[in-house]
Amino acid sequence: MVDFQKTRDAFDLPEGIVYLDGNSLGPLPRAATARVSALLRDEWGQRLIRGWNEAGWMAQPGRTGDRIACLIGAAPDTVTVGDTLSIRLHQALHAALQAAPDRREVLTCSGNFPSDLYIAEGLLRTLDKGHTLRVVPPQEVAATLSDQTAVLMLTEVDYRTGRLHDMARLTRAAHNLGAVTVWDLAHSAGALPVDLRGTNADFAVGCTYKYLNGGPGAPAFLYVRPDRAEQVSPALPGWLGHAAPFEFEPSYRPAPGISRMRIGTPPVIALAALETALDIFDDVAMSDIRARSITLSERFIAGADALGLQLMSPRDPARRGSQVSIAHPEGYAMMQALISRGVIGDFRAPDLMRFGFAPLYNTEADIDTALAHLSDVVLNRLWDNPAYSVRQAVT
Ligand SMILES: Cc1ncc(COP(=O)(O)O)c(C=O)c1O
Numbered sequence: 219m220v221d222f223q224k225t226r227d228a229f230d231l232p233e234g235i236v237y238l239d240g241n242s243l244g245p246l247p248r249a250a251t252a253r254v255s256a257l258l259r260d261e262w263g264q265r266l267i268r269g270w271n272e273a274g275w276m277a278q279p280g281r282t283g284d285r286i287a288c289l290i291g292a293a294p295d296t297v298t299v300g301d302t303l304s305i306r307l308h309q310a311l312h313a314a315l316q317a318a319p320d321r322r323e324v325l326t327c328s329g330n331f332p333s334d335l336y337i338a339e340g341l342l343r344t345l346d347k348g349h350t351l352r353v354v355p356p357q358e359v360a361a362t363l364s365d366q367t368a369v370l371m372l373t374e375v376d377y378r379t380g381r382l383h384d385m386a387r388l389t390r391a392a393h394n395l396g397a398v399t400v401w402d403l404a405h406s407a408g409a410l411p412v413d414l415r416g417t418n419a420d421f422a423v424g425c426t427y428k429y430l431n432g433g434p435g436a437p438a439f440l441y442v443r444p445d446r447a448e449q450v451s452p453a454l455p456g457w458l459g460h461a462a463p464f465e466f467e468p469s470y471r472p473a474p475g476i477s478r479m480r481i482g483t484p485p486v487i488a489l490a491a492l493e494t495a496l497d498i499f500d501d502v503a504m505s506d507i508r509a510r511s512i513t514l515s516e517r518f519i520a521g522a523d524a525l526g527l528q529l530m531s532p533r534d535p536a537r538r539g540s541q542v543s544i545a546h547p548e549g550y551a552m553m554q555a556l557i558s559r560g561v562i563g564d565f566r567a568p569d570l571m572r573f574g575f576a577p578l579y580n581t582e583a584d585i586d587t588a589l590a591h592l593s594d595v596v597l598n599r600l601w602d603n604p605a606y607s608v609r610q611a612v613t
């Protein structure tokens with residue numbers, strides 16, 4: 219039996235706030251403050267440059283990668299951490315295209331996050347080999363896969379609607395047609411069980427500032443299937459992905475396996491904060507997190523239904539990630555009204571209110587408080603208040 223009170227207590231949540239935006243930025247783990255302070259004071263402050271060896275900074279990307287691997291069904295030595303998700307996606311897509319050299323189509327869906335689409339467009343343009351990016355509605359992906367598809371590049375959970383792609387089925391279908399897969403797990407990692415080994419996915423990327431609670435700007439991760447790793451010639455062959463970085467050779471030689479996907483200096487302070495966040499997952503199975511996430515989201519949906527609100531997320535919990543989205547023409551003002559009452563979700567144009575559920579710290583009481591305020595907002599048309607309707611926030 220998982221002690222979710224203990225995991226909640228591991229976060230420094232502000233008093234009086236119901237936090238339903240962990241799908242965008244997770245909250246502060248209590249241990250992060252002391253850990254980062256100690257790193258600054260004792261490791262950086264006292265050891266100075268010696269910290270790279272003595273404090274294990276250089277090994278952080280692989281060490282942290284192994285811990286994330288446990289949460290996404292990957293083997294040790296298959297995940298590295300550092301840089302941003304946009305950069306990791308670039309690396310993964312470039313590597314995937316190398317594995318399908320005779321094909322020219324990258325297939326993705328319109329539910330993908332814009333940065334993924336922009337990065338793909340930019341990469342294909344730079345390659346200048348006649349590749350195209352084909353963007354279809356999420357429900358048409360399976361039928362559009364063909365023997366022309368080089369790479370199937372998808373975000374497993376749609377950032378707007380929470381719609382969940384069937385990774386196992388689509389990966390199998392892609393492989394049957396000779397295509398390579400790149401999965402973006404930004405809205406999956408730490409939110410639901412992912413089985414990279416079982417699905418045989420080729421490449422995967424994700425961020426650590428959402429459900430993994432690594433903090434604003436926390437570094438991203440990249441997974442490469444072990445048999446693929448040795449084949450990859452990295453798009454960004456940085457010195458820390460070199461077989462012998464401290465030999466300072468004039469030409470690049472790839473390090474073995476996933477290490478070749480390292481680029482430059484690891485973000486040591488951010489990785490230390492992330493490590494404290496990953497500690498919180500130590501005693502929790504992803505299946506328990508998933509079960510509780512469904513309980514919380516079903517409770518929220520029942521309340522939203524009772525208010526007559528329009529659900530934009532799949533009604534079947536098996537087809538949704540750990541967020542619920544509601545469409546309303548006054549969604550922006552409604553969300554501002556909720557935030558002013560201490561219920562923090564977010565808004566995505568043109569009309570989506572998003573509510574993320576993170577079982578490590580969200581409770582049934584959070585859902586009930588959020589619904590009570592939502593009911594007040596709806597029944598009293600609080601969006602008519604100009605204080606809420608003038609667009610200011612960007613996140
Ligand atoms: C699915 C997805 N991909 C990519 C990104 C971009 O990540 P980053 O800004 O860390 O590069 C985000 C979030 O911003 C995202 O949700």
Ligand SMILES: Nc1c(O)cccc1C(=O)C[C@H](N)C(=O)O
Nearest residue numbers: 241242243331377378404435613
């Ligand atoms: N990465 C973000 C940031 O640096 C600032 C504000 C928001 C974000 C986000 O993560 C947005 C997020 N990917 C989304 O699902 O909309």
